[in-house]
Structure formats: C-alpha cells, structure tokens
Amino acid sequence: MQVRKAVIPAAGMGTRFLPATKSMPKEMLPIVDKPVLQFVLEEAAESGIEDVLIVTGRGKQAIENHFDYNPDLEYFLRNSGKAELAERVRDIGETVRIHYIRQKEQLGLGDAIRLARQHVGQEPFAVLLGDTIIDPPPGQKPGLRQLLDLFEQIRASIVAVHRVPREWVARYGIVEGDPDPFDPNLLRLRRLVEKPSPPEAPSDLAIAGRYVFTPEIFDALDCTPRGVGGEIQLTDAMNQLAVDEPVFALAWQARRFDIGNRLEYAKCFVEFALRRSDTGPELRAHIARLLAGGPEPLL
Ligand code: G1P
Helix, strand or coil, rough: CCEEEEEEEEECCCCCHCCHCCCHHHHEEEECCHHHHHHHHHHHHCCCEEEEEEEEEECCHHHHHCCCCCCCHHHHHHHCCCCCHHHHHHHCCCCCCCEECCCCCCCCCHHHCCCCCCHHHCCCCCEECCCCEECHHHHCHHHHHHHCCCCCCCCCCCEEEEECCCHHHHHCEEEEECCCCCCCCEEEEEEEEEEHHHHHHHCEEEEEEEEEEEECCHHCCCCCCCCCCHHHHHHHHHHHHHCCCEEEEEECCEEECCCCHHHHHHHHHHHHHHCCCCCCHHHHHHHHHHHHCCCCCCC
C-alpha cells in the first residue's frame, strides 16, 4: 500500500502576516529566495509522492503561477546570459503532478481536507501543511518520508508531533496516547484536542503539520461539527477516527518552523541564510557585530 498522493492546504488568510499577505499568499513568503511552499513541495517529492493537490482560495493565484512555466521570464533570462537560472525557474514543480482546488469559504483545515475526497479516492494519502517547513537533522530522511516508512509498517493513520512549551499549547492540536512498548516515540492516540488552554491540554505534544491518513478520515470529517474558532477542525475528525480505528502519533526529532508565526518565520529565514555559502559567512559576521553592539561598517 504505497502512498502516492498528498494534499497541501494553502487556503488560510495569513492574517498574522498582514500587511505582507494583503496581496501575497503567506505560503509564498520567501526563505532567502525560495518560497515556503516550494520547500513543502520538495519535501513531498523527495518523500516519493507523485501527485499533489493544493487547496487554495481567493487571492492565491501567485501559487499557481509559481509552479507554472513563465516563458517571458525564461526568454528574458536566456537572453541575459542566465541560462542556468532560466532552467532552475522552469524546473520548479516538475517533480510531481500538481492539481488545484479552491476552498470557497474559510471553514477551516478540516473543510480544506474534505475538498480532496474526490481527488484522493479510496487510497491512503499524506497531508503537508503549506505554511510549515520540516527540517530533519543532517543525514535523516525528509520529514514526510519518516511518516510514510512507518505507515508502510503499521498501515494506520499517523501524525507527526513535537514537544512544545506549556504556554504554547493553545496554538496547536495536542495529542494524548499510550506509548508503544517497543518504541516510546510512537503513541497510539486516545484523544486529540485542538488549541486547548494550558490547564485543558492532555500533554505537551503538538501536531506538527505532517499527517498520513487512511481514506476513512473523509467519513470522520463528514460528521465533524464546527469546533474551535467556528471552523471544521481536522483534529476533531482525527478524534473520531481514533474511536473507529487505530491512529498513531510519531514524536520525531525533526525541527519544525511554523511559518504562520512571525518569530518562527524570522528564525527560519536567518537560520537557512546562515547555512548557505552565498549568504552565510557575511551574515554571520554581521549578526556578530550587531550582537556585540559594534558600529555598522559603512558600505
Ligand atoms: C493547524 C492544526 C493544528 C496544528 C497546526 C500546526 O492549526 O489545526 O492542529 O497543530 O496547524 O501548525 P493552524 O496553525 O492552522 O491554526
């Protein structure tokens, strides 16, 4: 049972990033020169996904344009002696088949996934949140691949989770479960709560934006009423699914950057820029000077 399809919800309004997101989808925010959503798509492709459905909404046309050819731009680049850049621009999104569907109303993440039912059919499928970058430690497999490896063994829905400080639990879906006797990082889930207050949170394990589902999640979504924020919550549907069949959580080591959060976006940008050979050395020296309170060299 190989997972071939993935759904990437990218329909949220991005209000925490206004005014930047007034005319630009938050998923297109760049980390140096690559949009967040391109990182997500590359993770899916590197994990063996062949087919992706991106759930967009009004004002998100930049996403489709980004993964399409742009002959004028390529022509201009080739004529300016930048053939290599022209190739790179053309190759974006070539590794997977991409489809789009629009969510007409902001009814939440659960509703966005529900829209994928017809496209996905009766197969297991992955979900990658379009505003989350997963950064596994060097040498480890891409985040989604780690979940898919596990899915191929246990054949049950799985969600990646990570530990968060107690004061952050209200930002996430929080899970509660029983550890597997052979692998303490694997939990069989008993209960999931979307955005609980710290006293209500059953643990400090937060849903990290990567999931693999059996198609039964669609039936669970169909009977999920509106939850927190008046939205149809994927977490609530998973709660129902966990009653009907086993659902697991994997507490993984990968770092996760929640790009919907301004501070995490800034951290991700700086960290990735520091790692790159074209920007890293000077940026490191610059930050060191700033932190030492030293004078800015005049250029
Ligand atoms: C969504 C999910 C939540 C999950 C989070 C991860 O919330 O509903 O369970 O923990 O993504 O980023 P959102 O960030 O859309 O509010």
